Amino acid sequence: MNPYSDLFYEGTANEYSKAIQLASGSVVRFLEKNRKPFSGITPAQLKTAFAEVDLNAPLPDYESLLSEVERLYSDHAITFHLPQYIAHLNCPVVIPAIAAEVLISAINSSLDTWDQSAGGTLIEQRLIEWTCSEIGFDSHSDGVFTSGGTQSNLMGLLLARDHYAKERLRYNIKQKGLPAESSRFRIFVAATGHFSIQKNAALLGLGEQSVVSIPVEGYRMNVALLEEAIQQELEEGNIPIAVVGTAGTTDFGNVDPLEEIGQLAARYKLWFHVDAAYGCGLLLTSKYRHLLKGIELANSVTADYHKSFFQPVSSSAFLVKNKRSLDLLTHHADYLNPKEHDEDGLPNQVNKSIQTTRRFDALKLWFTLRLMGKQKLGSYMETIIDTTAKVADMISQDDELELVSYSDISALVFRYFPAGLDEADVTEVNLYIKKEMLKDGAALLAGTRINGAFYLKFTLLNPLTTTDDVNKLLSIIKQHGATYMRQHRKTLYDRREIA
Missing domain, CATH: 3.40.640.10 (Type I PLP-dependent aspartate aminotransferase-like (Major domain))
Structure with a gap:
């Protein structure tokens, strides 16, 4: 038995090929299995699974290792390649670059x-x-x-x-x-x-x-x-x-x-x-x-x-x-x-x-x-910028949403602000929307503050994301907002009466 079978050198070419093939299969499973940007798992839930891992007890083979990593990581990893992910400055990656890795x-x-x-x-x-x-x-x-x-x-x-x-x-x-x-x-x-x-x-x-x-x-x-x-x-x-x-x-x-x-x-x-x-x-x-x-x-x-x-x-x-x-x-x-x-x-x-x-x-x-060449990469960026401009128009024309600014590139700041909602309450409603969307994981967006008030934020960096995809996200946002207002109707009414 080769005592150096895990070391990368000319004597372990077959072992290397097998490991890479199995890892590649795990990546394909990641693509096939994850259909929303996030599983919604909480840190406490995931820490429980990590607590069961004994790092001093090696696993018997790559199959066992990849199964463990999928359970602890891949099944819950944020999926930047999905059109429903428009949160932070994370882009989907091109295959040539992955091959280079x-x-x-x-x-x-x-x-x-x-x-x-x-x-x-x-x-x-x-x-x-x-x-x-x-x-x-x-x-x-x-x-x-x-x-x-x-x-x-x-x-x-x-x-x-x-x-x-x-x-x-x-x-x-x-x-x-x-x-x-x-x-x-x-x-x-x-x-x-x-x-x-x-x-x-x-x-x-x-x-x-x-x-x-x-x-x-x-x-x-x-x-x-x-x-x-x-x-x-x-x-x-x-x-x-x-x-x-x-x-x-x-x-x-x-x-x-x-x-x-x-x-x-x-x-x-x-x-x-x-x-x-x-x-x-x-x-x-x-x-x-x-x-x-x-x-x-x-x-x-x-x-x-x-x-x-x-x-x-x-x-x-x-x-x-x-x-x-x-x-x-x-x-x-x-x-x-x-x-x-x-x-x-x-x-x-x-x-x-x-x-x-x-x-x-x-x-x-x-x-x-x-x-790929510069021109093809450039076409991806142009698609993203063009889509963002259309999304900005969608938001600005929606009576339940408030757009802060149009974007030169692909980031849009806005908030859920329907008629009847006071400025004093709008931050709490939008914080609730952000929290609920992370918990559900069906779509991910980001948030920021302007002069102390909380806003939602889209960052589009995926040429696959269409206005139809974003329109579905906006519907989810408004649904969560409406839910919050129903659940807190009395509190919101009381605040307006006091004001």
Whole structure:
């Protein structure tokens, strides 16, 4: 008996093939069995099943293992591929990218240095070049794959901070730590920007107080108020270092006026970072590419392929206009990426990253582009955006619903608000709807708050989702709303009488 029968090497090719075939069968069962986005199981119910598992007692075979995993995970996993899932920024994934995952996991390249990845390094670099070109950057640009938008936004703010210190203060943060002036550094972002901007400012030692929230107009950054805020911070003795434009806000799917922001950033010599984690999919389209006008003015850009390029998690990138700015991240270690490697022309991606070991996630996008092409991916995005516009019309024309805003991409915020329901009660009704839909699992949507009031949210990222699918979801929403109002009729009436 082979004592290494579970180790992946040339002597276990048959075992590997069997395991992959069985795992593939489990995936097919997942597709065939799950007919709604969620089973509705509660954490308490599932924890009971987990409590019965003894991790010190191995299972006898793959069949037993897959049966257990299906019971604990697959049967209850959120099914992003179903049209009834329109909650968060989770897209269905394309099959070429799934096929690439098989190679990525088995060959297990680490994309930090050339001597751990070789051709993988060049594939990643080629895809970075392609993305930079689509953005509108020239040959001086560069970038690296990341784990997601939060990491990419962190890198953007890190470069903004260190670039300002180096160029304006003649100070090296990498060597000396934060300068005394750092407590006065200021970063500007729209009120609708991603929470990671505040989180990353704190991680960078600048504190959340360094982030200045700019009011929005039509749920897009108000550029006039941005300039007022910059001038005010200067008058107060603070130091503006960066402005973040959002191409696709999480709640509303809207794109800030990037060109105006970029011009203003240049005027005040601020680092301009564009968070296009969601909106990067617009790069694929000919019909809606104009919404990103001005992104080419950015110093750095976040792109999440696992949001709008239909890639499995994780698949993201951080792109910079000037590759020399990435030198701020480089640290040479004799055992990993000594300076001699640079002299020998060896491309080490770790020089550009805040990670060391990294999966070869770029292969998924390579498989996708080489087999499907940009145009086909773009048609998916155009279908999604077109469907969202039709859904927005449906909601705005429904007397029982209230639409907050139309979307540039595919996120819609609205609420159940029929005649006779007071503003004081509408949040409770919509919270009930959200809770009941999660409990039932037949359709999943998200929620958010605006000025303290709770709203429902659709995020359409599936080209298979039609207006008929959404119309059924809206019927479910209204049914739950009507149920709540029947059950709480007396309470709602009493509140109105007191008011």
